[in-house]
Amino acid sequence: MYMKGILLVNLGSPRSTSVPDVREYLDEFLMDEKVIDYRWFFRALLVQGIILNTRPAKSAEAYKTVWTDEGSPLIVITQKIQKKLQKLVDVPVEIGMRYAQPSIEAGIQKLVEQGVTEIVLFPLYPQYAMSTTETVIEKAEEVRKKKFPRIKINYIQPFYNREIYIDCLAESIREKLPENFDALQFSYHGVPERHIYKTDPTNTCNLNDCCSRENNPSHQFCYRHQCFDVTNSVIKKLGLPKEKVMVTFQSRLGKDKWMEPYTDETLETIGKKGIKNLAIVCPAFVSDCLETLEEISVEGKHQFEHGGGENFHYIPCLNDEDRWIDVVKTLCEEKLNEFYLV
Numbered sequence: 001m002y003m004k005g006i007l008l009v010n011l012g013s014p015r016s017t018s019v020p021d022v023r024e025y026l027d028e029f030l031m032d033e034k035v036i037d038y039r040w041f042f043r044a045l046l047v048q049g050i051i052l053n054t055r056p057a058k059s060a061e062a063y064k065t066v067w068t069d070e071g072s073p074l075i076v077i078t079q080k081i082q083k084k085l086q087k088l089v090d091v092p093v094e095i096g097m098r099y100a101q102p103s104i105e106a107g108i109q110k111l112v113e114q115g116v117t118e119i120v121l122f123p124l125y126p127q128y129a130m131s132t133t134e135t136v137i138e139k140a141e142e143v144r145k146k147k148f149p150r151i152k153i154n155y156i157q158p159f160y161n162r163e164i165y166i167d168c169l170a171e172s173i174r175e176k177l178p179e180n181f182d183a184l185q186f187s188y189h190g191v192p193e194r195h196i197y198k199t200d201p202t203n204t205c206n207l208n209d210c211c212s213r214e215n216n217p218s219h220q221f222c223y224r225h226q227c228f229d230v231t232n233s234v235i236k237k238l239g240l241p242k243e244k245v246m247v248t249f250q251s252r253l254g255k256d257k258w259m260e261p262y263t264d265e266t267l268e269t270i271g272k273k274g275i276k277n278l279a280i281v282c283p284a285f286v287s288d289c290l291e292t293l294e295e296i297s298v299e300g301k302h303q304f305e306h307g308g309g310e311n312f313h314y315i316p317c318l319n320d321e322d323r324w325i326d327v328v329k330t331l332c333e334e335k336l337n338e339f340y341l342v
């Protein structure tokens with residue numbers, strides 16, 4: 001007897017805003033070799049010897065500013081997506097986080113307890129990255145092989161170029177754009193440049209003009225290309241001129257070279273260049289989280305105003321908007337149906 005289910009996977013947050021809980025979360029997150037891709041000894045030296053001495057206290061303060069009575073925004077929003085999706089589909093829907101709780105293992109366990117044998121696992125990231133999609137799939141496969149060897153898992157691939165997603169994002173942005181703005185900034189989570197080279201099976205991406213060219217075989221694993229592709233498709237739908245649009249990369253960590261231009265440096269300087277009214281959106285995230293609610297809405301706003309900007313307008317993520325839940329449903333159903341084909 002076969003039974004299907006859906007597991008929605010997001011990044012995860014600390015259990016609470018206490019410094020020990022934030023340290024535990026950062027330890028698991030940053031010791032993932034798909035995130036900090038140094039050899040174990042050097043990774044441990046950097047993460048456990050340096051970063052975990054100071055960052056947990058700083059991050060805990062940041063988390064306090066976004067935490068709600070129900071918990072971390074990222075987890076609360078993922079739960080809301082789960083509940084809304086559950087009303088639309090007739091198979092069980094659970095959630096799992098790549099780091100901390102509820103874990104991917106706990107999510108699969110819940111599905112198995114409901115009799116599920118075939119799971120559609122949805123990594124909630126529009127663009128592919130080694131530090132997101134790839135680590136989720138690797139972790140889920142590790143858990144499946146060790147704990148649930150008889151379960152089948154079918155993975156939803158990055159959906160950055162799916163028309164239903166682009167339509168949904170464009171409409172969501174259109175509704176939230178202020179009447180007057182000098183520029184619309186697309187701020188994506190950054191990754192170290194090395195990650196892009198490392199995951200390019202074709203060795204052709206030059207992290208430059210290549211990412212904006214059409215039909216390069218490297219694009220399937222090029223996070224930078226996929227960010228530009230989302231931006232170009234959305235602005236085409238919105239009918240916005242390219243001159244009014246910027247793409248930047250946020251949230252860098254450590255001393256490696258991350259993709260440029262950096263969001264914070266851009267925000268500090270554009271006011272003086274005449275951009276007084278700014279709208280900003282963060283399409284690497286489907287749900288609002290620390291990186292959007294604190295780093296962009298609060299810190300980003302200060303940086304913009306400090307640099308001479310006047311009106312800063314943050315455009316929230318898709319979160320649990322009904323049109324986005326419909327996209328999630330369609331993408332899940334496509335994969336659920338694939339089980340019949342194998």
Ligand SMILES: C=CC1=C(C)c2cc3[nH]c(cc4nc(cc5[nH]c(cc1n2)c(C)c5CCC(=O)O)C(CCC(=O)O)=C4C)c(C)c3C=C
Nearest residue numbers: 011012013035059074129131189191253284285289290291
């Ligand atoms: C959306 C895609 C993401 C990519 C790509 C990504 C890469 C990446 N992140 C770090 C380091 C940190 N990220 C942190 C928070 C965080 N990152 C993402 C998403 C991506 N990360 C989200 C959704 C969040 C928010 C989590 C939440 O609880 O709200 C943090 C923790 C917070 C902090 O201390 O600043 C770190 C650290 C690296 C190193 C990396 C790629 C190599």
Ligand SMILES: [Fe+2]
Nearest residue numbers: 205211222225
């Ligand atoms: Fe590229």
Ligand SMILES: [Fe+2]
Nearest residue numbers: 011189251291
């Ligand atoms: Fe991150």
